[in-house]
Amino acid sequence: xxxxxxxxxxxxxxxxxxxxxxxxxxxxxxxxxxxxxxxxxxxxxxxxxxxxxxxxxxxxxxxxxxxxxxxxxxxxxxxxxxxxxxxxxxxxxxxxxxxxxxxxxxxxxxxxxxxxxxxxxxxxxxxxxxxxxxxxxxxxxxxxxxxxxxxxxxxxxxxxxxxxxxxxxxxxxxxxxxxxxxxxxxxxxxxxxxxxxxxxxxxxxxxxxxxxxxxxxxxxxxxxxxxxxxxxxxxxxxxxxxxxxxxxxxxxxxxxxxxxxxxxxxxxxxxxxxxxxxxxxxxxxxxxxxxxxxxxxxxxxxxxxxxxxxxxxxxxxxxxxxxxxxxxxxxxxxxxxxxxxxxxxxxxxxxxxxxxxxxxxxxxxxxxxxxxxxxxxxxxxxxxxxxxxxxxxxxxxxxxxxxxxxxxxxxxxxxxxxxxxxxxxxxxxxxxxxxxxxxxxxxxxxxxxxxxxxxxxxxxxxxxxxxxxxxxxxxxxxxxxxxxxxxxxxxxxxxxxxxxxxx
Numbered sequence: 001x002x003x004x005x006x007x008x009x010x011x012x013x014x015x016x017x018x019x020x021x022x023x024x025x026x027x028x029x030x031x032x033x034x035x036x037x038x039x040x041x042x043x044x045x046x047x048x049x050x051x052x053x054x055x056x057x058x059x060x061x062x063x064x065x066x067x068x069x070x071x072x073x074x075x076x077x078x079x080x081x082x083x084x085x086x087x088x089x090x091x092x093x094x095x096x097x098x099x100x101x102x103x104x105x106x107x108x109x110x111x112x113x114x115x116x117x118x119x120x121x122x123x124x125x126x127x128x129x130x131x132x133x134x135x136x137x138x139x140x141x142x143x144x145x146x147x148x149x150x151x152x153x154x155x156x157x158x159x160x161x162x163x164x165x166x167x168x169x170x171x172x173x174x175x176x177x178x179x180x181x182x183x184x185x186x187x188x189x190x191x192x193x194x195x196x197x198x199x200x201x202x203x204x205x206x207x208x209x210x211x212x213x214x215x216x217x218x219x220x221x222x223x224x225x226x227x228x229x230x231x232x233x234x235x236x237x238x239x240x241x242x243x244x245x246x247x248x249x250x251x252x253x254x255x256x257x258x259x260x261x262x263x264x265x266x267x268x269x270x271x272x273x274x275x276x277x278x279x280x281x282x283x284x285x286x287x288x289x290x291x292x293x294x295x296x297x298x299x300x301x302x303x304x305x306x307x308x309x310x311x312x313x314x315x316x317x318x319x320x321x322x323x324x325x326x327x328x329x330x331x332x333x334x335x336x337x338x339x340x341x342x343x344x345x346x347x348x349x350x351x352x353x354x355x356x357x358x359x360x361x362x363x364x365x366x367x368x369x370x371x372x373x374x375x376x377x378x379x380x381x382x383x384x385x386x387x388x389x390x391x392x393x394x395x396x397x398x399x400x401x402x403x404x405x406x407x408x409x410x411x412x413x414x415x416x417x418x419x420x421x422x423x424x425x426x427x428x429x430x431x432x433x434x435x436x437x438x439x440x441x442x443x444x445x446x447x448x449x450x451x452x453x454x455x456x457x458x459x460x461x462x463x464x465x466x467x468x469x470x471x472x473x474x475x476x477x478x479x480x481x482x483x484x485x486x487x488x489x490x491x492x493x494x495x496x497x498x499x500x501x502x503x
Contacts, residue, residue, distance in 0.1 A: 179299025223410030295331030340456015
């Protein structure tokens with residue numbers, strides 16, 4: 001509702017990128033600030049003739065904003081569908097009562113379904129600033145959610161967005177918990193399963209703390225920002241899709257939380273489970289495969305930790321009515337050769353096209369996962385799923401299906417190639433004894449991944465390889481010289497990234 005008896009301000013677009021959070025900018029001597037008592041970083045309701053949002057107020061002490069005007073960040077401008085000098089009114093927002101529940105969780109109090117739903121609804125409706133999101137994420141971190149609370153959170157995230165009902169008794173999906181660079185099996189598994197006659201409406205996230213998410217990698221090959229209607233059309237036509245979950249508003253709170261988790265470099269187990277299962281349930285899945293890589297520098301570092309995480313996954317999935325299968329896989333080293341969106345896409349294409357130099361570990365891992373799902377869904381006899389999956393790669397059926405899905409999503413394109421490179425050479429002859437996944441991911445991110453799709457790291461060795469002095473260990477790829485220098489500087493400061501012991 002537009003406040004009465006208040007002169008409107010005139011809108012102006014400042015071209016300031018504040019990511020997803022809407023920000024507005026007012027002169028400190030504005031009559032509105034004086035009359036309403038607004039201060040810097042106040043949360044205010046922004047009203048136009050047609051729409052309303054809550055935004056963060058920033059004070060301007062220069063001539064950046066003209067008298068009688070109000071400046072908008074790109075996010076706020078787009079949310080309100082503004083035009084230059086549109087009339088704008090400001091008012092105080094109603095108190096956000098659910099923040100008291102966040103405060104309670106900070107002090108280790110349990111939250112119920114109603115409280116969790118209130119928090120998620122307010123997040124989706126834009127009532128939380130990033131500081132509130134950060135408080136919620138931190139309060140739920142470090143295993144502070146029990147399985148019942150994770151179930152409440154998952155249901156709340158499902159209820160706050162769209163949900164698809166395929167009217168089918170069996171719809172499959174898969175997810176890897178992450179932490180393993182280059183582990184881009186999904187774009188191989190999806191066409192295998194779709195070629196076998198299964199329905200797999202795969203929605204994926206962008207990277208949180210890694211150099212690439214499946215959506216980032218697929219975006220170098222085809223369109224992933226599909227509407228719900230487009231996604232439904234692709235799946236009905238081809239049996240599967242490879243879409244970005246944020247574009248179809250399946251569990252929309254998850255994408256808002258991910259933005260802040262990325263900044264905090266936090267990916268708590270409770271929110272991980274809620275993130276994964278809310279999107280699977282919202283996408284209409286009935287049977288879900290979870291891949292948990294286990295390794296000393298993976299996200300899950302021990303078998304005990306993996307089994308605890310798996311137990312929580314199983315409990316929450318059962319509460320939601322999902323049939324779940326867990327696989328523990330090797331997380332001791334990267335999968336494939338590429339780390340970063342385009343480099344991983346090149347590996348995917350090589351496997352699907354049966355290129356003789358395709359990374360065999362990526363092929364075998366994809367077949368293992370696809371085979372487990374083929375058995376779970378009754379498409380393969382027990383113990384024969386992996387062989388069935390490999391056959392669908394070798395006979396070209398998976399590649400044909402991948403091309404068909406890509407064309408249905410908007411066309412198949414070639415991933416970009418970075419113009420700047422640096423090759424790290426071995427300092428001695430010896431055997432590769434250890435590879436640090438986390439440090440490798442850090443190098444790829446410093447090189448520009450995932451924001452620069454061609455950036456990342458190409459690794460040339462595997463654990464146990466015997467190498468000679470001056471042979472290539474890895475190559476850093478970057479889209480500009482500055483980021484290449486950042487990555488190389490870090491790389492040279494961390495020689496333990498790839499440990500080579502003399503034989």
